[in-house]
Amino acid sequence: MMLMRRHGQCIHRDNVGIVSFADGYHGRTLAAALATGSPSADDWIAREKVGHYQFPFPFGPRWPWGNVDEDPTGEKAFDACVEGLQRQGITPDKIAGFIGESVPGWATWPIPRGFARKLVDWSRDHNILVCFDEVQCGCGRTGKMWGMEHTGVVPDLFTLGKGLSSSLPVSAVVGRAEILDEPDAGDMSSTHGGNPVSAAAALACLEVLAEENLLERATTTGSLVVSQPKKTLDAGRGACCYNGQHSEPGVVPGIGNLGG
Numbered sequence: 001m002m003l004m005r006r007h008g009q010c011i012h013r014d015n016v017g018i019v020s021f022a023d024g025y026h027g028r029t030l031a032a033a034l035a036t037g038s039p040s041a042d043d044w045i046a047r048e049k050v051g052h053y054q055f056p057f058p059f060g061p062r063w064p065w066g067n068v069d070e071d072p073t074g075e076k077a078f079d080a081c082v083e084g085l086q087r088q089g090i091t092p093d094k095i096a097g098f099i100g101e102s103v104p105g106w107a108t109w110p111i112p113r114g115f116a117r118k119l120v121d122w123s124r125d126h127n128i129l130v131c132f133d134e135v136q137c138g139c140g141r142t143g144k145m146w147g148m149e150h151t152g153v154v155p156d157l158f159t160l161g162k163g164l165s166s167s168l169p170v171s172a173v174v175g176r177a178e179i180l181d182e183p184d185a186g187d188m189s190s191t192h193g194g195n196p197v198s199a200a201a202a203l204a205c206l207e208v209l210a211e212e213n214l215l216e217r218a219t220t221t222g223s224l225v226v227s228q229p230k231k232t233l234d235a236g237r238g239a240c241c242y243n244g245q246h247s248e249p250g251v252v253p254g255i256g257n258l259g260g
Contacts, residue, residue: 001031001099003157003173004129006182008096011127017095019085022054024101026133035099053090055081057100058115059107061253073114082122092126102158103137103147108258110142110150120153129179131157135171136258139163140209143219143256150255165205170198218256226254 001018008015020026020035027033034052047053058077060068065080085091098119103110111119123130132155137147141163148155157175164170173180192198209215253259 001035001097001131002188003175003179003182004097004099004131007129007179008127010182012093015093015096017051017053017090019053019055019095019098021057021100021104023057023059023106024099024104024133025106026099026101026135048088051094053085053088053095055084057104057107058112059104059109060112071114072112074112074116075114075118077112078115078118078122092122092128095126095128097129097131098123099131099133101137101147102132102134102151103142103255103258105136105258108253108255110147110255113152116151116153120155129157130155131159131175134158135161136163139166139205140215140218141257143215143222145209145215163205165198165201167205168195168198168201170195170202172202215256222254222256222259225257225259 004018005016008017018031018035021037023037024035025037026035034047034050037054037057056064058074063071063077065071065077071077100111102116120130122128130153132146132148132151134147138158138160139145139162141147142150144150146158148158155175156179157173159171159173161171164172
């Protein structure tokens with residue numbers, strides 16, 4: 001988020017707003033917590049007062065914009081999200097970047113392709129950077145190397161962790177060189193950054209993903225895991241619950257080894 005805000009300030013000093021999905025999760029540091037969803041009355045900082053804004057994730061089983069069947073690609077949903085921001089007085093010139101999980105872990109449902117395309121096109125029209133959080137869904141867990149491959153778009157930045165090593169703590173930010181080169185030397189350093197042991201674990205993990213065909217196996221095992229709940233729901237013996245809300249019977253989200 002620092003990269004996005006630095007980039008925004010190159011356009012205008014007050015261009016520091018960050019937009020995220022209201023249902024997302026991005027971590028527990030200050031900026032990450034502000035971009036995370038689940039707002040409540042006892043939030044200790046009001047997001048809007050520090051330039052963080054949100055709109056709903058386009059999740060089919062609980063579509064907040066009417067009938068999901070009338071918007072199969074999610075394009076209308078994105079237009080509704082932009083209109084929602086405008087009603088709050090939030091215009092593109094106040095926004096530096098967007099961050100969201102390409103396949104949220106709670107939904108196991110990729111950002112719809114039409115929604116993702118309109119998000120990227122709108123952002124580029126207004127010099128807004130797009131960052132996909134791949135910490136949970138990246139590194140083969142969805143059956144593709146990156147969750148964003150299911151969306152059909154490429155963001156300006158994406159973040160990695162968890163599956164990057166599947167063992168020792170390591171994370172990474174990947175993006176265009178001109179964006180990553182904007183901070184001054186030392187601006188993004190940390191005490192344990194570049195830990196060679198963790199870096200070696202990450203490289204070994206990536207080698208195993210390729211050598212043992214784990215992406216293909218994630219697709220195969222994922223379809224098996226999701227198939228049984230679908231059979232149960234189709235037989236009318238249960239209902240699936242998403243974040244505390246019931247979906248229509250027979251709908252079981254899941255992609256690769258991420259299953260809801």
